[in-house]
Amino acid sequence: MTDTERTITVTVNGVPREATVPVRRLLSDALRHDLGLTGTHVGCEHGVCGACTVIVDGDPVRSCLMLAVQVDGSEVRTVEGLAREDHQGGQVLHPVQEAFRECHALQCGFCTPGFLMTIAAGLEERDNSVELTEEDVDDMVGGNLCRCTGYANIKKAVHHAAAAMRDA
Numbered sequence: 001m002t003d004t005e006r007t008i009t010v011t012v013n014g015v016p017r018e019a020t021v022p023v024r025r026l027l028s029d030a031l032r033h034d035l036g037l038t039g040t041h042v043g044c045e046h047g048v049c050g051a052c053t054v055i056v057d058g059d060p061v062r063s064c065l066m067l068a069v070q071v072d073g074s075e076v077r078t079v080e081g082l083a084r085e086d087h088q089g090g091q092v093l094h095p096v097q098e099a100f101r102e103c104h105a106l107q108c109g110f111c112t113p114g115f116l117m118t119i120a121a122g123l124e125e126r127d128n129s130v131e132l133t134e135e136d137v138d139d140m141v142g143g144n145l146c147r148c149t150g151y152a153n154i155k156k157a158v159h160h161a162a163a164a165m166r167d168a
Helices: 027-034 095-102 113-123 134-141 154-167
Strands: 004-014 013-023 052-057 059-062 074-078
Touching: 004 134, 027 052, 052 113, 059 113, 095 113, 095 154, 113 134, 113 154, 134 154
Parallel strands: 004 074
Antiparallel strands: 004 013, 052 059, 052 074
8 A cells, every 4th residue: 555545444234345446536436436335426527417416324315526535434334235134135226216216207317316325314314293294305415416306206295205204
């Protein structure tokens, strides 16, 4: 290892992982290329589109704007970590994933991982007893760009997921 590389230890989707990465490697690239988690998509590489959004220590972040060395010791959750084990060899979709499926909230799917992570973080941190307003939904999806859907079904999915999480 040289002064241009660092070994980082990070818990990704509940699993401790270690990787030696160049100090200038973006988190998005480390997830995809060093850890083999290709669900995080890279769109604009400027933090504008939101396709690369992951959750770091509970907060949604643009992984294309964060260096991998910055997450050393952190917990990272990617789209691969949204579903949970069903203890029968399969998985149960996260309410946001299920809502996207039910509401047909995607077309090409490129932006979907970023939307899923942003919305999951937003819904998980809010008080479910408070009614979700259209302004809340707009704030939740406003930082993610989609060129296909027109957002109507994405917003519908947010309401659907919020109701499912409230009822759970």
